Amino acid sequence: MSSLALMRWLEATPERYDAGMRLVTFGRVDRLHEALAAAVPEGARVLEVGCGTGAVTRRLVARGAQVTALDQSPEMLEQARRRLADAPGAPPAWLEQTAAEIDTLPEAAFDAVVMSLCLSEMSRDERSYVLRTALDRLRPGGSLLAADEVIARRPDRRILHALLRGPQWLLGWLIAGSVSQPVPDLAAEVAAAGYGVRRETRWLAGSLALVQAERVS
């Protein structure tokens, strides 16, 4: 079958995932999670796509949100469940599903959709489908909060990012077991899916973006 060494790296990922993300983002991932959660109105009905180990979920629940959190990895969900076991607030509804399967959720049933660092793990086709499908899950006026790795706009920052990318890629693969391609222009893809983009915030020399958008009609 396969090499044991490779399998070990691949499969031991959920515990390492958080540490790995912190390392490859130079610790900015925590600030990103704070900003994401703060942008969600208190008590909102939230759909979180790709909840991973529940780092954002925990912050959302602490703000009184009713969260439907989905992830395709049973191991990640297991970590998230454990992390939120004693958290105050309404326990989230956990779904073992892929992002593309949000088409089975009711339409206009959420005040906010949160996607943290999951769009960059998808192909362009998948992103387009997931963003369009998520739009229909939002009530009119509901908001999308999408955060991900992007390509910096300024040339000097692109060069800096390219230099950091190699070691980052290796670290990401070894520690988090996941390697992602940055989304070229997250805000543009969100707009192309039919949202009204309200705001874009960037960190890490312009390579990490938080896009806040809205279902206009």
Add this chain to the structure above:
Amino acid sequence: MSALSALGGLVRDVLQTAFRLAPWPTATGLRVVGSPGPDSPVLLTANYDFTVRHVIRALRGCDVWLVVAPAKGINVWCAAGAGHLTTHQVVTALKTSGVADRVNHRDVILPQLAATGVEGLQVFRRARWRVRFGPVRAADIPDYLATGGVKSDAMRRVEFGLRDRLEMAAVWAAPVSLLVGGLTWVFRPVWALPLALLATILAVAVFLVYDQLPGPRQLLLGAGGALASVAVVAVAGGGLPALAAALLAPFALVALLTFDYAGSTPTEGSGGFDGQDWKIRLDPERCEGVYSCFEVCPEAVYEKHEGSRRVELAHDERCVRCGACVVQCPKDALFFEDGQGGRIEPATIRQFKLNLAGKRTVAVPPPPEEQKSA
């Protein structure tokens, strides 16, 4: 242009064979092979560049839609076993690739070895596509399609012939030779090339003869290698330190090359899992002769009994514990039994795949109460 792309293909073949232990992702989504129409078959595979290129090559002359599913750039069997090619990735690919708009049917053919990770029934429930598991090898797909989906016994079996053995030898020889040669280069440049060569020769020997050797296999092969390299050093007049190194190096290399030999072959279950003492078990009361186990077993463990509409575990000694039969059985008639007689339920295998076999990320859930008391 075509000569250039052929050269590119060759370079990629060599690199991807030598460094197969690393992922080689390729773009996911829909590929058009030939001139397919709305009635043409839909095939699906993992986004492992080597596989996708070879499937397309094997399909020359066929008109099919090929859906490339996200599997982290890992080959089908490993991805399915490690939980990277599961129902989720298949559902994602079927929903987002746009293939549903191109065809007027909902039948998708998956590689047989995906059956370890992908639940056919779940794909239907979640995406309304019917899954059939096709042949193990891409080369058999044209025949399989031409006969309207008849799978011969040979198409179902995983082989470990000369070619496969040499391929696996290359997979291990490349990184090990580079590592050993590179490290030696730093300290003793003269020894770098001979040692790298020794690693390559031993890798080939491991994959050609190792499973034929009587025990203790590692020791025998190491001793053979040591004898040969000592002779070479003696003839070359290398002196005492060189002789000592020639005596020790083959044993170290054989240990390095065989530490997961079983897991690198399709004929033995990986030695690194706690599940190596697991036995496949059949609950004959539950079996209703659906024969999905028969269809997906790569080792021909099962025999059909048409009269009684049951299967029989005729060759369980051949089982490599890939779990495909357990995952696919719609009647939950198959399960694993561990060394202590404990039962590992199909639901557990389906959820955690081979992760569970290694107990690396999750603990084996305790059996339900009623089974404990039964």
